[in-house]
Amino acid sequence: MKLAPVVSALDRRGMRLRLILTGQHPLSAADYGLSAHEHIRLGCSGGSDPRDLVERVSRSVSPLLAERPGLIIVHGDTASAFGGALTAFATRIPVAHVEAGLRSFDPQMPWPEEEFRTAIDARADLLFAPTEISAANLEAENVPGRIFVTGNTGIDALLAVLDRLPRTSPDSGRSLVLLVTCHRRESWGDGLRSIAAALSDLAGRHPLEIRLVLHPNPAVASVMRELLPDKSGVRLLEPVTHEQMIKTMLAADIILSDSGGMQEEAPALGVPLLVLREKTERPEGVASGNMLLVGTDRNRIVASVEFLLDPGVRAAMSRRAFPYGDGQSAERIAGHIAEYLALEANPATQLRQA
Numbered sequence: 001m002k003l004a005p006v007v008s009a010l011d012r013r014g015m016r017l018r019l020i021l022t023g024q025h026p027l028s029a030a031d032y033g034l035s036a037h038e039h040i041r042l043g044c045s046g047g048s049d050p051r052d053l054v055e056r057v058s059r060s061v062s063p064l065l066a067e068r069p070g071l072i073i074v075h076g077d078t079a080s081a082f083g084g085a086l087t088a089f090a091t092r093i094p095v096a097h098v099e100a101g102l103r104s105f106d107p108q109m110p111w112p113e114e115e116f117r118t119a120i121d122a123r124a125d126l127l128f129a130p131t132e133i134s135a136a137n138l139e140a141e142n143v144p145g146r147i148f149v150t151g152n153t154g155i156d157a158l159l160a161v162l163d164r165l166p167r168t169s170p171d172s173g174r175s176l177v178l179l180v181t182c183h184r185r186e187s188w189g190d191g192l193r194s195i196a197a198a199l200s201d202l203a204g205r206h207p208l209e210i211r212l213v214l215h216p217n218p219a220v221a222s223v224m225r226e227l228l229p230d231k232s233g234v235r236l237l238e239p240v241t242h243e244q245m246i247k248t249m250l251a252a253d254i255i256l257s258d259s260g261g262m263q264e265e266a267p268a269l270g271v272p273l274l275v276l277r278e279k280t281e282r283p284e285g286v287a288s289g290n291m292l293l294v295g296t297d298r299n300r301i302v303a304s305v306e307f308l309l310d311p312g313v314r315a316a317m318s319r320r321a322f323p324y325g326d327g328q329s330a331e332r333i334a335g336h337i338a339e340y341l342a343l344e345a346n347p348a349t350q351l352r353q354a
């Protein structure tokens, strides 16, 4: 979803693209209007150990690079992104990293994402940083590649969805709606139990409509189903399409989530978000006043939601902000890539430019 805008922007520049779908998410190329492009499904679905997935993706991608593409583009911090970058680096094919420079500065939080994104950035030739802060993180690490501040493509995808949605007026007089998502590996076990207990507490104390969207990972979904049975007062919803998710976020008064993408979307939608993590690589949304970092402690979650029951506090956190991009990130990224490949193809121009 987050690379689809880049694919379209490169396509408009006449580039020949080959999409590698690792299979970690059940969605297909058609889901993002990409079916016109040559795409290969690796069938490397999730699994328990992300390091094993890195290995499987890396080995599966390797033969696909035999014709030596001009560049491999990876996004974010997943095992697939790291596996792709590793095998390209090993075969000396240039790597471009979209969403470079995000750091929580704690390899355990989130694990393995902090480890993977740092390792990708150490190997990338082109680093597309969402914000000045992420670019500064890369400068501080003396990464060998070229850094560009571009904004993040998740906001391009969000604004494209918003353009398609009909305008709706909020129906007043209804109960406040709390939207919840949680799936981070570091929260498995005590963290998820504590989040579920907090939601049950809130359901028992306040007339809230609490909706939890289950994560596609069956391990997480089954735990939440067990912890939040029907009588808990929390409505469990199946995972939905991105467009449906944006509608669901727009219908919420408060969002509780450990999702990185939703930490970028909530400020742009103007919906206050409480981050269910102890550390975040997205401090910009906290600095803009749209988010609060609350962690997974039961009492802290309850107290933070109760703080936001105050209409004045919620209003102050509901002003739309775009710290993660203006919807033009894919165009910027495609422009830098086109420039880079042109220079690679005609080094003489590089000398002239120097």
Ligand SMILES: CC(=O)N[C@@H]1[C@@H](OP(=O)(O)OP(=O)(O)OC[C@H]2O[C@@H](n3ccc(=O)[nH]c3=O)[C@H](O)[C@@H]2O)O[C@H](CO)[C@@H](O)[C@@H]1O
Residues within 6 Å of the ligand: 002, 075, 076, 077, 078, 081, 099, 102, 110, 113, 154, 181, 213, 214, 238, 239, 240, 241, 242, 243, 245, 246, 258, 259, 260, 261, 262, 265
């Ligand atoms: C450490 C970290 O934060 N890493 C992030 C993580 O992304 P994430 O945490 O945001 O991952 P999820 O929460 O799984 O997805 C969220 C997106 O999915 C949409 N959504 C959600 C539920 C649903 O039912 N239907 C949907 O459409 C939702 O609106 C949002 O856009 O990995 C990405 C890849 O590396 C990284 O880029 C990104 O930094």
